[in-house]
Amino acid sequence: MQKHVMSAFALAVVSLGAQAQSSLTVYGVADAGLVLEHGGEAGSVQKVSSGVGSSSRLGFKGREDLGDGTVLTFVLENGYSIDTGAAKQNGALFGRQALLCLSGAAGALSIGHQYTPFYKTLNNVADPFTTGLAGNAQNVFDDTTRVDNTVEYITPRVAGFSADVQYGFGESAGDRAKNRYIGASATYEQGPLTVVLAHQQRDNASATAHSRNTMLVGRYKFGDITGHLAHARNRDVYGNESHDSLAGFTVQLSGANHLIASYIDHHDSTTAQKHARQAALGFTHGLSRRTDLYAAYGHIRNSNGALFRVGTAADSGSGTTGINLGVRHVF
Incomplete structure (x- = not known):
């Protein structure tokens, strides 16, 4: 009897130890604001919108320590509209992210529905607006945010250098190139300087042509001011080329206030010369560590x-002028 009691006690201790090495985090963003749009073909629009500064979301992130420095994580993230309660991403349950990742000293290997290296470069480094608000760089730059059926490998950071490589399976019978996605980025980050070169290629459904984007990004922090520069060269599936250039800054003002601005130039290299220029200005005021206006x-x-x-972050817009005013809470 004592032997069975001791065995049960030992099993309980092992179970508690395993639980202590695992975790589950529930997180999200609740973002709602007023959006005014002018210059659209159907006229001006005034609306209450969700995901203006950052897309509203509800996510679950789990972590298990497998020992020897190896960690298993998963992310399941749903997008929703706070103004209507409806699901985003065409109603997909976890349309923002759904992935499993093994990471350790050799880097991180993940599989699932994931952000592309090109988007992460644009959002995390290039764009002062972090692809949100009316200054959103994806109003002009390529808007491929995430891809299904991907395998991604991110290297460890060595002497400031790291790389991110992603392959998206087209999953088409008879030809692996159909609907295929290939993306990669190389990053150098040391002190206040960050430089990233990102590239992506997407094959069409018949594997007869592909589009591609190559972008070079630089970011430098001068005390309370951060400068952003980016240039992208694009080619669509028809072989038409264009160039996108961005210059912007973020200024940390007194307290939890930030001023952000950017200017984007789109140069169409075809004979149509369909050029565009975007100018944007934004301001955020922190009410707390988690909430801002x-x-x-x-x-x-x-x-x-x-x-x-x-x-905005969650809406492609209808006009050539946009004005936003709202609140964002991160939990």
Whole structure:
């Protein structure tokens, strides 16, 4: 009897130890604001919108320590509209992210529905607006945010250098190139300087052509001011080329206040010359560590029939001028 009691006690201790090495975090963003849009073909629009500064979301992140420095993590993230309660990403349960990742001294290997290296470079380094508000860089730059059926490997950081490589399976019978995605980025980060080179290629459904984007990004922190520069060269599936350039800054003001601004130039290299320019200004005021107020203005000047629109983090927009005012809570 004593032997069985001791065995049960030992099993309980082992179970408690395993639980102590595992964790589950529930997190999210609740973002709602007023959006005014002008310059659209159907006229001006005034609306209450969700995901203006950051897309509203509810996520679950789990972690288990497997020993010897190896960690298993998973992320399941749902997008929703706080103004209507409806699901985003065409109603997908975890349409923002769904992945498993093994990480250790040799780097991180993940599989699932994931952000692309190109998007992460644009969002995390290039864009002062972090692809949100009326100044959103994805109003003009490529908007491939995430891809299904991907395998991704991120190297450890060595002497400031790291790399991110991603392959998205097209999963089409008879030809692996159909609907395939290939993306990669190389980063150098040391002190106040960050430089990233990112590239992506997407094959069409018949594997007869592909689009591609290559972007070089630089970010430098001068005390309370952070400068952002980016240049992208694009080619669509028809072989048409264009260039996108961004210059912007973020200024940390007194307290928890930030001023952000950017200017984007889209140069169409085809004979159509469908150029566009976007200028944007934003301001955020922190009410607490998790909650802030925001205001932003963005305007796009289209030329020769270009159709770029001023959107937000979760909405592509309907006009060439956008004004935002809202609140964001991170939990």
